[in-house]
Amino acid sequence: MTPESAPRAHEGTGVTPLSDVGSVVWYDPNADLELDEPPAAETVDPDAERERFEDARERARAELERERDRTAERVGEDEAAVFDAHKQFVDDPQIIDGVEAGVDDGLPAEHAVEDAFEDPIARFEGMDGRMAERADDLRDVRDRLLRLLTDADRVDLASLSTGSVLLAERLTPSDTAQLDSERVAGFATIEGGRTSHAAIFARSLGIPAVVGVGDGLESIDDGTDVLVDGEDGAVIADPTPDQRERAAGGRDVEIREESVETADGRAVEVAANVGTLAELEGAVAQGADGIGLFRTEFLFLDREAPPDEDEQVEVYREALAAFPDGRVVVRTLDVGGDKPIPYLDMPDPENPFLGERGIRRSLGPDADLFETQLRALLRANAAEPGTLSVMFPMVATVSELEAALETAASVADDLASEGLDREVPELGVMIETPSAALTAEALAERVDFLSIGTNDLTQYVMAAARENDRVAELHDPCEPAVLRAIERTVAAGHAGDAWVGMCGEMAGDPDLTELLVGLGLDELSMSAVTIPDVKANIAAVDTADAETLAESATDAATSAAVRDRVANRDHDHNRDSDSDSETP
Amino acid sequence: MERTVTVVPEDGLHARPAATFVETATEFDADVRVAPADGDEPVDAASMLAVTSLGVASGEDVRLIAEGDDAEAALDDLEELLTTPETESAAESSSGT
Numbered sequence: 001m002t003p004e005s006a007p008r009a010h011e012g013t014g015v016t017p018l019s020d021v022g023s024v025v026w027y028d029p030n031a032d033l034e035l036d037e038p039p040a041a042e043t044v045d046p047d048a049e050r051e052r053f054e055d056a057r058e059r060a061r062a063e064l065e066r067e068r069d070r071t072a073e074r075v076g077e078d079e080a081a082v083f084d085a086h087k088q089f090v091d092d093p094q095i096i097d098g099v100e101a102g103v104d105d106g107l108p109a110e111h112a113v114e115d116a117f118e119d120p121i122a123r124f125e126g127m128d129g130r131m132a133e134r135a136d137d138l139r140d141v142r143d144r145l146l147r148l149l150t151d152a153d154r155v156d157l158a159s160l161s162t163g164s165v166l167l168a169e170r171l172t173p174s175d176t177a178q179l180d181s182e183r184v185a186g187f188a189t190i191e192g193g194r195t196s197h198a199a200i201f202a203r204s205l206g207i208p209a210v211v212g213v214g215d216g217l218e219s220i221d222d223g224t225d226v227l228v229d230g231e232d233g234a235v236i237a238d239p240t241p242d243q244r245e246r247a248a249g250g251r252d253v254e255i256r257e258e259s260v261e262t263a264d265g266r267a268v269e270v271a272a273n274v275g276t277l278a279e280l281e282g283a284v285a286q287g288a289d290g291i292g293l294f295r296t297e298f299l300f301l302d303r304e305a306p307p308d309e310d311e312q313v314e315v316y317r318e319a320l321a322a323f324p325d326g327r328v329v330v331r332t333l334d335v336g337g338d339k340p341i342p343y344l345d346m347p348d349p350e351n352p353f354l355g356e357r358g359i360r361r362s363l364g365p366d367a368d369l370f371e372t373q374l375r376a377l378l379r380a381n382a383a384e385p386g387t388l389s390v391m392f393p394m395v396a397t398v399s400e401l402e403a404a405l406e407t408a409a410s411v412a413d414d415l416a417s418e419g420l421d422r423e424v425p426e427l428g429v430m431i432e433t434p435s436a437a438l439t440a441e442a443l444a445e446r447v448d449f450l451s452i453g454t455n456d457l458t459q460y461v462m463a464a465a466r467e468n469d470r471v472a473e474l475h476d477p478c479e480p481a482v483l484r485a486i487e488r489t490v491a492a493g494h495a496g497d498a499w500v501g502m503c504g505e506m507a508g509d510p511d512l513t514e515l516l517v518g519l520g521l522d523e524l525s526m527s528a529v530t531i532p533d534v535k536a537n538i539a540a541v542d543t544a545d546a547e548t549l550a551e552s553a554t555d556a557a558t559s560a561a562v563r564d565r566v567a568n569r570d571h572d573h574n575r576d577s578d579s580d581s582e583t584p
Numbered sequence: 585m586e587r588t589v590t591v592v593p594e595d596g597l598h599a600r601p602a603a604t605f606v607e608t609a610t611e612f613d614a615d616v617r618v619a620p621a622d623g624d625e626p627v628d629a630a631s632m633l634a635v636t637s638l639g640v641a642s643g644e645d646v647r648l649i650a651e652g653d654d655a656e657a658a659l660d661d662l663e664e665l666l667t668t669p670e671t672e673s674a675a676e677s678s679s680g681t
Contacts, residue, residue: 081600088606088632095633120633131639134598138633470669 012213014233015199019247020208022165022185024224033146041106053109056148060090067177075204082173089141110149117142140172165226171198181205182282186228188235190217206529255287255532262541269523280322282528290326292525293503312376320384327387334358334393358394374411381425389426396435398442432456437485444496454504477506478562483554490520513537518550585655587648592667597640606632614652621645
C-alpha cells in the first residue's frame, strides 16, 4: 500500500473506547503444534505414553492454577473462573478414557490427545451461542496439553516489545492471562464477540481492542503500523498522520512522571498498588511517585514451602530499586482462611473475613514467617537507596499494633547486633477495621503513617461482604458512614503527626479525586492505569473548594446524595481536565 | 436415589457453577449422574464435558441420580450448590485492601 492511498479500515466490534497505534505482531500459537504422522503402533510403548499423558496433565493443572491466580488478581474472580473449568476438562473422565484408548491402540500421547478432543470440539461447535464458546475452551485445553507433550515453546506474550499491536485469530483465556497491558498497545482478533474473554480482559485492563474483524485482518503483515480504534471498531493499517493524532488524543491523559500538587500548591503523592514484580514496570511507566501498596502474598502462594529470607530480600530490593527516589510501602503478609496456603495450618472458618487474618496470623500461628519477612524487609532497606515503609494489615487494637512494633524493634536490634547499619523504616498501620478507624488517634501516635484500605473498610463498616452481589449496593465507599470513618482517620492521623494515605479502589476513582483531596489525604495509591487521570485531576483541584465539597459530602445522608454533590462539582472541573488532556 | 432440583445460578450449568458442580460430584464415592428433567439419558456428573454438553440454563430442572454409600450426602451437597444463587466466591482473594 502506498502512503498516499486512503488506508482501508477493517471493521469489527470495538470493545474498549480507546485507540492507539502500534506495530503488528501476528500471534499464531498453534504453528508449532502441527503433529507429524504417528509412528508405527508397535514402536510405541503404551505404558510410557500413559505416563507422559499423566505428567502433561499435572503440569497443565499447575499452569492453570497460576494463570487462575494471576487473572483473579488482575481482572477478577469471575474471569478467573474459566481456569477452574479448564482444570475440570483436564481431569475429565471422557477425555482421559479417550486418550487412554488411543494410547492402547498404539498412538503416542499427543496424537491420542488430538483424537480424544476431536469429537467433543465438533459437538460443541455445532451448538449455538454460549455452547459454541465451550469449543474454544476445549481447544485451549487441548493445545495446552499438546504443547506440554511436544515441548513446543510457548509464545511468550508477556515479553512483547512495548508498543506492539497483537493480531490473532482468537485469544484464549490462557493467552490473555499472559498479556502485559503496559506493553501491548492494542489487539485485534479475527473471531470473537463483545462478551468473549479477550474483550472482557481488554476492558478491565484498558487495552484498545477490536474483535470479530473477520479474515480481512490477515491482509495486514507483521511489522505494519496499525491503528486499533476500539471506539469505532476499526483496524487501520498505515494510518494517516491525522488518524494517528486522533488516536493519541483518545488514549489516556498525559503521563506525568513528576509529582503533582493542587492548583494552589498542596502536594499529594500518587502511588501504585502492585501485587507482583511484573507490575513494577507498569507503575513506573504510568508515572507513579512510588508504591503505596506492595502486596506480598504472591511470594507465598503456589509453592510448597515459604520463601526464605534471602529470596524475600531479593524481591524487596527489586521493588525498592524501581523507585530509588520514591517510597515503597510494603504490606506484611495478609492471608486468612479464605485463600489456603498449603504449608500453613489454616482452618476453614465459617467467615474468613472475621477470622484469623492479616496481623492476627502474624502475631499468632505465622509469627516465625512474620519475623523472617521483617528481617528481609529491613535487610533490603539497608541495601537500597529508596525509602522503605512497612505496614501491618487488619489491625483492630492498639495492643496488636504494639506487639507488631515490638517484633519490628527486636528484629532491628538483632540485625544491628549482626552489624546491619540502617535506621528502622517508616512503620504504619492499615485502617481497614471500624475499630482501627475509631481508635486512629492512639494508633497514629505510635506510627509514622496510616493507610486506609477502603475495600475492606467499606466491607466492615457496612457489614456487606465484598463478593456478595446481593449486597453490592451497600458496598459503596461513598456511603456517608465510610466517608466519616475516612474523615476521622485523616484528622486523627494528622493530630498524631502521621501522614495518611489511601490504597483502596476508591483512591483510583478519578471522579472522587477532588473529594479525597478535600478530605485531606496526603497520598493516594491505585492501579497503575488510573494514575495519569488522577494526577491530572489533582493538578486541577483548588484545596479550599475541595474542602467545601468534602464537608458537604460527609454531611450528606445517603450515598446517592454524596455522589450527587460530587457530580455537580465535577461538572465545573471536567472542563478544566478535558482541556488539560488535549494538550499532549 | 434420585432428586429433581431447579437450577438457580444465573449461568446455569456452565462456567463456574459447572466447574464447582463437577468438583463436588467427584468428592464423593457415590456414582453421581445428572440428566435434564425432560427425560434425556443421564450423564456422568464427574465429567465437565458431559455436564456442560447438557446445556442446562438457569431456571431449568435437572434430575440428580446417586448410587453408593454417601449418595444422600452427595445429593444434599449438589442440591445446595444448584439452588444457591451465586456460587459464593470461596476463593476471594485476600490481596485487596
